[in-house]
Amino acid sequence: MRRRVVIGNWKMHGSRESISELLATIDSSCLDPAIEIAVCPTSLHIAEVVEQLSKSSKNSRIAVGAQNVCDAESGAFTGEVSAQMLAEFGVRYVLVGHSERRELYGESDQLVAAKTAATISSGLTPVVCVGETLAQRQEGKTEFVVLRQLNAVVQQIGIEGIEKCIVAYEPVWAIGTGETASPAQAQEVHAALRNRLQQLDAALAETTPILYGGSVKASNAADLFAQPDIDGGLVGGASLKAEEFNAICASA
Ligand code: 13P
Secondary structure, eight states, rough: OOOOEEEEEOOOOOOHHHHHHHHHHHOOTSSOTTSSSEEEEOOOHHHHHHHHHOOOOOTTTTTEEEEEOOSSSSOOOOOOOOOOHHHHHOOOOEESHHHHHHHOOOOOOHHHHHHHOOOOOHOOOEEEOOOOOOHHHHOHHHHHHHHHHHHHHHHHHHHHHHHHHEEOOOGGGTTTOOOOOHHHHHHHHHHHHHHHHHOOOOOHHHHHHEEEEESSOOHHHHHHHHHHHHEEEEEGGGGSHHHHHHHHHHHH
């Protein structure tokens, strides 16, 4: 059975106080210990979140992820944070290629691939995000776009690298819009991604978790996660509400 993973992407939300409250209200103590759970605060909040979780009686199993990373190891890169620094602060996962980074900050497939490689070099798990825009979907280019994004990463890190990754399918039109891909729509793209992994290596296809992201909520998580190729979720808005996040994790 493939790993089950739920990751909350807090984006640029929260204050020290609201985050502390959120962590105190999340309760992962009753969940199957085999399910991997992580939250991704801003870089600034990472250290405090790691500390609070490590001391929590009910949430010490929740890992911390970063929302971004520099592709370089160190040097004159003003404003950037390296994978090694994230590792030193207790981070376990790194989101790479989120559509907001691709669209708003002009990250290319090649840069995303380089960030994935840097993440792996520091012993962290990249969560490689892929997804099409509404226009691309309407033009029938969904599969072409997500496979192009995945292939760029494969080209850079090879099969041995992909073994260390989690893939996340996040249709851009479903992010923060309240409009979720239907379980069938999501499953279709997940199957195409898994099929690509299968072409590379059968074992890889069997073991790589592929998460769905885009308006995942407590009310739709179970139906999405019941699809054969959906192994969990990358959750934005709903991960900022403890009750929603608890329920989504339970659905996994
Ligand atoms: P929403 O769940 O708010 O749609 O965001 C999804 C997302 O971008 C997670 O990375």
